[in-house]
Amino acid sequence: MRIVRRIGWSLLIIWFVVTATFLMVVAIPADPAKTILGPRATEQALARVNEHYCFDRSVVVQYGCWMANVARGDLGESYRTRRPVSELLGDRVWPTLQLALGAIMLQLLFGVPLGMWAARRKREWPDRAVTWVSLIAQSAPPFVIGTVLLYVVAYRWELLPLGGYGEAGLDRLAHLILPAATLAIAGIAYYARITRNELVETLDQDYVRTARAKGLPESTVLMRHAFRPALPPLVTLVGLDLGILAGGAVVTESVFAWPGLGREMLQAILDVDMPVILGVVLVTAIAVAVANLLVDVVHVALDPRLRDP
Amino acid sequence: MLACVSRVRRETRRSALIGAILVVVLVGLGVITPGDPHTLEVDRGLSELGLPLPPSADSPLGTDHLGRDVLARIAAGASTSLGVATLATLLALSIGVAVGLIAGYAGGWVDRVLMRTVDLVLAFPFLLLAILLASLLRESGLTTSSAPVVLTLALAGWTTMARVIRTKTMTLARSELVIAARAIGASPLRIVVRHLLPNVASVVVVVAVLGFAQNILAESVLSYLGLGPPPPDPTWGRMLYEGRTFYRTAPHLVLAPGLAIVIAVIAFNLLAEGLRGLVAEDRADYR
Numbered sequence: 001m002r003i004v005r006r007i008g009w010s011l012l013i014i015w016f017v018v019t020a021t022f023l024m025v026v027a028i029p030a031d032p033a034k035t036i037l038g039p040r041a042t043e044q045a046l047a048r049v050n051e052h053y054c055f056d057r058s059v060v061v062q063y064g065c066w067m068a069n070v071a072r073g074d075l076g077e078s079y080r081t082r083r084p085v086s087e088l089l090g091d092r093v094w095p096t097l098q099l100a101l102g103a104i105m106l107q108l109l110f111g112v113p114l115g116m117w118a119a120r121r122k123r124e125w126p127d128r129a130v131t132w133v134s135l136i137a138q139s140a141p142p143f144v145i146g147t148v149l150l151y152v153v154a155y156r157w158e159l160l161p162l163g164g165y166g167e168a169g170l171d172r173l174a175h176l177i178l179p180a181a182t183l184a185i186a187g188i189a190y191y192a193r194i195t196r197n198e199l200v201e202t203l204d205q206d207y208v209r210t211a212r213a214k215g216l217p218e219s220t221v222l223m224r225h226a227f228r229p230a231l232p233p234l235v236t237l238v239g240l241d242l243g244i245l246a247g248g249a250v251v252t253e254s255v256f257a258w259p260g261l262g263r264e265m266l267q268a269i270l271d272v273d274m275p276v277i278l279g280v281v282l283v284t285a286i287a288v289a290v291a292n293l294l295v296d297v298v299h300v301a302l303d304p305r306l307r308d309p
Numbered sequence: 310m311l312a313c314v315s316r317v318r319r320e321t322r323r324s325a326l327i328g329a330i331l332v333v334v335l336v337g338l339g340v341i342t343p344g345d346p347h348t349l350e351v352d353r354g355l356s357e358l359g360l361p362l363p364p365s366a367d368s369p370l371g372t373d374h375l376g377r378d379v380l381a382r383i384a385a386g387a388s389t390s391l392g393v394a395t396l397a398t399l400l401a402l403s404i405g406v407a408v409g410l411i412a413g414y415a416g417g418w419v420d421r422v423l424m425r426t427v428d429l430v431l432a433f434p435f436l437l438l439a440i441l442l443a444s445l446l447r448e449s450g451l452t453t454s455s456a457p458v459v460l461t462l463a464l465a466g467w468t469t470m471a472r473v474i475r476t477k478t479m480t481l482a483r484s485e486l487v488i489a490a491r492a493i494g495a496s497p498l499r500i501v502v503r504h505l506l507p508n509v510a511s512v513v514v515v516v517a518v519l520g521f522a523q524n525i526l527a528e529s530v531l532s533y534l535g536l537g538p539p540p541p542d543p544t545w546g547r548m549l550y551e552g553r554t555f556y557r558t559a560p561h562l563v564l565a566p567g568l569a570i571v572i573a574v575i576a577f578n579l580l581a582e583g584l585r586g587l588v589a590e591d592r593a594d595y596r
Contacts (some may be wrong), residue, residue, distance in 0.1 A: 016432070140570070
C-alpha cells in the first residue's frame with residue numbers, strides 16, 4: 001500500500017515539474033516561429049509555422065497538444081534543429097549517465113575512507129584536516145574547481161585532455177576523469193563528513209565495545225559492526241546524487257564541453273526551444289523519482305525493521 | 310570530559326571569529342571599492358601585444374582583457390554579490406520564517422499543504438528553476454536591475470529555511486511556554502509573533518547566514534552562465550567567465566575571482582558554523 005502511494009506521489013511530482021516548466025517557458029516573451037525561421041522570415045512563412053505548431057492558439061491548447069503527444073510517446077521535434085526530441089535525448093543521456101556514475105564512484109571511493117579515517121582519529125589532525133578541506137571543497141562552485149583543474153592538470157601538467165567527449169574506450173576514460181572529479185569534489189567532502197559523524201556515534205556504542213572486547217581485529221570491528229548503521233544515510237546520499245546528476249550537470253558540462261543533458265537544457269532554455277526543454281525536464285524528473293524509489297527499496301533491504309510484519 | 314567541552318567551545322568560537330573577520334574584510338572591500346572598476350586603460354592597462362598585465366605594484370591583481378584593474382573589479386564584485394545575497398536572503402527569510410512558523414504552529418492540514426508545497430518546489434532541480442526564472446524575468450524587461458537574480462535566489466532558497474524553522478516551531482508549540490500563553494487567552498497571532506518568533510530567533514540567524522553563503526555561491530553560478538546581475542556592475546562569476554579564455558596567458562583572471570568566491574562562501578559558512586555552536590552552547594548552559 002505504501003509503495004502505491006509513493007509511486008502516486010512521484011507521478012504527481014513529475015507532472016508538476018513538467019507543467020510548471022511549461023508555464024514558465026510559455027511566459028517567456030519570445031517568438032518561437034522566429035527562432036525556427038530566423039530573423040529574416042516572411043510574414044506568410046511565420047504565419048504558416050505559427051499554425052503548424054499551434055503557437056497562435058491558447059496556452060491550454062498548446063499544453064493539451066503536448067501532453068496528448070507525450071502520452072502517445074511523441075516528444076515532438078526541436079524548433080531549432082528540427083531533430084526529434086527523443087533522438088536528441090537518446091544522444092545526451094548516455095554521456096550524462098557516464099559522468100554521473102563516474103562522479104558517484106569517486107565520491108564513494110574517496111569520501112567514505114576519508115570519513116572513516118577522520119572518525120578513527122577523532123579530534124586529531126586527520127579529523128581536523130578532513131573538516132577543513134571539506135569546508136573549502138563545499139564552498140567552491142563547480143566552475144571554479146573545473147577551471148582550476150583544467151589549468152593545472154590538463155594545461156600545465158598535460159596529463160589529461162582539455163575537454164570534449166573523446167572516443168569510446170580508454171580515451172573516453174581520460175576525458176571523463178576531470179569533469180567527474182569536478183562534480184565529485186564537493187560530494188567527497190560531504191560523504192566524508194556524513195561517514196565521520198555516523199561512525200563517531202556508533203564507535204561509542206556498547207556493541208562496538210563488545211566486539212572489541214571479543215578480540216576482533218579493528219578492521220572487522222570497523223567494517224562489519226560500526227560501519228553498517230552508517231549505510232542507510234549513505235544510500236540516501238547516493239540516491240539524491242543519482243537523481244540530481246542524471247538530469248545533467250549544467251555548469252560542469254559547459255566547462256568541459258561534455259555533450260550531456262545539462263548543456264542541452266541550458267542551450268534550449270536560452271533559445272526558448274520548448275520541446276527540448278520539456279523533454280530534458282521530463283527525463284530529469286523521472287530520474288529523480290526513480291532514484292528516490294530505489295533508495296526506499298534499498299533502505300528496506302538494509303534495515304529489517306522497515307519490512308512489513 | 311570538561312576539557313573536551315571547552316576545546317569544542319574554543320573551536321566554535323575560533324571559526325565564528327575567523328568567519329566574522331573575513332566578512333568584515335569583504336564588506337569593507339565592497340564599501341570602499343579601491344580604484345576604478347569601469348575605466349578602460351587601453352594605454353596603461355595592456356601589454357604591447359594587447360594582453361592583460363600580470364599583477365604588479367600598480368595593480369596588485371593585474372589587469373583584465375580590457376585593461377581594467379582586477380582588484381578594483383573584485384571589490385566592486387564584492388558589493389554586487391553581497392548586495393544581491395543580502396536582498397535575496399531577506400526575501401527568502403521572510404517567506405521561510407512565515408511558512409515555517411505557520412506550518413509548525415498550526416499543524417494538521419495547514420502543515421501538510423505547506424510542507425507538500427515545499428516538497429514540490431524542492432523537487433524542481435535548483436539550476437533548472439534558476440535558469441528558467443532568470444531567463445523568464447530577464448526577457449520580461451527587467452534587464453537593467455538585479456531584481457531577477459534576487460527573486461530567483463529567494464524563490465529557490467526559502468524552502469530549506471521553512472523546513473528548519475517548522476521543525477523548531479513544532480517542538481516549541483508543545484512546550485509549557487505556549488500552553489501558558491494559550492491559557493491566559495492569547496490569540497494565535499500573538500502566540501506566533503510574541504512567543505514563538507523570539508524563541509526561534511537564534512535558529513533563524515544560523516539559517517540566514519547559511520542561506521547567505523548558498524546565495525553567494527548560486528549567484529556566482531548564475532553570473533557564470535550569463536544570467537546574473539547585468540553589466541556594467543562586475544560580478545565574480547562573470548569575471549571568471551570572461552577571464553576563462555585567457556587562462557593560458559593570464560591565469561590571474563581566473564584565480565582572482567575564483568578565490569574571491571571561495572573565500573566569501575567560506576567566510577559565511579564558518580560564521581554560520583560558529584553561530585550554530587554558540588547557540589547550542591547557550592542552550593547547554595541552561596541545563
